[in-house]
Amino acid sequence: MRRVTIRDVADRAGVSLKSVSRVVNHEANVSAKLRARVEAAITSLGYVPDTAARSLAGARFGARSFAIACLFDNPSPNYTIKVQQGVYAACREHGYHLLIESIDCQAEDVEAQMNAILQNARIDGMILTPPTTEHEMVMNMLEARGIPIVRIAPVSFAGRTPAVIIDDAAAAGEVARHFRALGHSHFGIINGPIEHGAAGTRRTGFIEALGRADCAEATGGFLFAGGIEAAYKLLRRDARPTAIFATNDDMAAGVYAAANKLGLKVPQDVSVIGFDDSWTATCVWPGLTTIYQPITEMAHEAARLLIMRESPREDVVMAYHLVERASTAPPALAARGPVGVRTL
Template sequence: MVIKNTAVSSRAGAAPTIVDVAEQAGVSIKTVSRVLNHEPGVQEKTRERVLKVVADLKYRPKLSARSLAGARSFLIGLLYYDPSAAFVAGVQKGAALRCREAGYHLVVESLHNDALDIDQQVERMVSALRPDGMILTPPLCDNAKVIKALSDAQTPCVLMSPRVVSPDERSVRIDDVHAAEEVTNLLISLGHQRIAFVQGPADQAASGLRYEGFERAMLAHGLSVEAELVQAGDFTFPSGVAAAHQLLSRRVKPTAVFAANDDMALGVLAAAQRLGLSVPTDLSIAGFDDSPAANLVWPPLTTVCQPMEAMARTAVEMLILPNRVDNETSDSAPQQRVLPYQLQVRNSTCAPRGHAAPAIKSKKA
């Protein structure tokens, strides 16, 4: 196949069109459309040839034309209500980059999870934007009113880290229970027995799942979970500070604290240092999420690396390529994806005073 001169469009001075791309690549307009929409069924050599012509011509498809032709808006919505800025930022970055690669646009909206008219807000949003799909982050992913509103509007959605998922729903998550078990097992292996846990808000599925993993590991080692060592938090830095003051004001203090996310763990770290405690010698601290700040503080935080960007990318792919995530195919579009996490062992954890323990290496799920 001979490719024509791709330096200029067929109409001097005019913006290149999909017809120009098709003619100069020697393919049909439909093939160009399939390449631009990342659809299957195009030979790799043909795909590369079309993309080269697109790049040479600097062709940019008009969103409105694509929308009318394919009955799609090429918009993906991301709905969030989460006090953790690091989580939202990571998810937004991953989703935006994957949308850009696929020629889509990402629309990010915040909804209050307890709003009485949240279903009506979703209905108005869908009616105005007509998105090709929605990504729901915690706790919206467990909000029945939101999910029903999207279902009624026939708008596909992907639930990110839901509490439970039915077989006909798409979801992406990590194994929070197992990850929390690993963190707790690490602390126990270092010699800690009096381990405190700082929970997240009750409406966040991850909070309960991570506590379940903590409790499971403690009981498996014959250690009791003392009620006074379990403190409530809300996934924010101030709640971690408050929980730490409660835990560290006791006559018999914990030797380690596991917080259900990094923001709270960093609050515990700040409170401990203000009280004159040495971390990790006097108090080991572990978190969850591996937020950017976890590796910027001193000592850097032992935590679980939750692949937020990868989770968001996967969620986008489930919406735009429902049968081709990770090059897999299935007879039905709904899928449940569980991505790997990594335990990051850093300087905020060590053996308690008077107890020697072997060095622990990072583990992958």
């Protein structure tokens, strides 16, 4: 079973190779008659252009390879999968393929890692996900090779590449207002790692919206285990917070675990709000109130921009919203106090 080539189509349609090529590539100046004839031949033969030949032939002129790559350095399966789903959907819609690459941004040899990835990668563009979005050398290298970039939720280097974002600060502010509306006045926040751009934005947004209210801070690295540790610190303070904003859902799950160990109940003793509305949020008990972030849609849009070769000068801003589940309630009337010491 030989491969159907452009020549077969040309023969069948009784036209030249170049005419078929024109039809396939939707070039201008092709008569309707010829187009129809070629398209019929293509269909009847089941012709599909060969990607390798296409990129080879166009090598000089920067031909498309019909594949884009997505770069990760993210420990969170939930986030990663959502991004992949969105990017993959866009790829399928446009006949593209999706390559997955990942690096360790913390390592010394980021340059070598990127070289290994880019060596013979024929890709039409690369989507950067946090925290690779904040790494300048990655962008430098991509730009040097003329590979278009779209960043998802970047914080630094604003405007340097097209980007798809949500307003993290505003979302965090909404968390703060939700807590206050419930009557809370003692707050805690569990921050992500500083190098992760959005971590800082969420923190600022939350604290500013809190105004002068008391807010204890701890850091959890965006990881479940880190969330437990951080929650311990917060929940054992003398002035125990009754409302904790975990800046992602995984860490919020950590708050549950810590609360459990300390004999505290969610939401009676402590209200928790997460961020992401990931799979975790519905898989914990009680269901986690959290900020829904349209990760899949953001990723889809990022891929679409790359594939359509659009590069909007303004960031594409997408909508978030607060999802209320069962992890938030008014503060208990009972006297609060440090736990694990004299209570319960």
